[in-house]
Amino acid sequence: MTEPVRYRKDREGKRYRVVLNEGHEGFVTRWTESCTGCFEFNEGWGLEHYEYDAKHKCRIGAGCSECGYTGKRRASFWVPFDMTAWSRYVKAAEERQAAG
Numbered sequence: 001m002t003e004p005v006r007y008r009k010d011r012e013g014k015r016y017r018v019v020l021n022e023g024h025e026g027f028v029t030r031w032t033e034s035c036t037g038c039f040e041f042n043e044g045w046g047l048e049h050y051e052y053d054a055k056h057k058c059r060i061g062a063g064c065s066e067c068g069y070t071g072k073r074r075a076s077f078w079v080p081f082d083m084t085a086w087s088r089y090v091k092a093a094e095e096r097q098a099a100g
Contacts, residue, residue: 008081019078024089026080032056035073037066 006018016027038061039050050059056072063069080086
């Protein structure tokens with residue numbers, strides 16, 4: 001049986017869906033970014049010839065298999081609510097791993 005969805009509010013009143021990671025509460029932030037596989041770079045050349053997507057605030061690449069030929073891709077990252085507790089947990093885990 002799954003647990004009910006929980007939400008938490010920050011100081012400004014913005015609501016975040018609680019996501020657990022290793023027993024720590026946090027939230028997932030998501031954004032759209034330019035695809036790293038789509039851009040043809042050469043030293044000294046800029047990105048001006050790639051179209052800019054004002055809604056997602058990124059350049060649209062030429063399209064490749066990495067992004068499904070859209071030129072953009074979705075990214076996400078888990079962010080803990082209590083960074084101090086998460087840092088202590090990660091440090092302890094690294095120490096355990098280094099010890100053997």
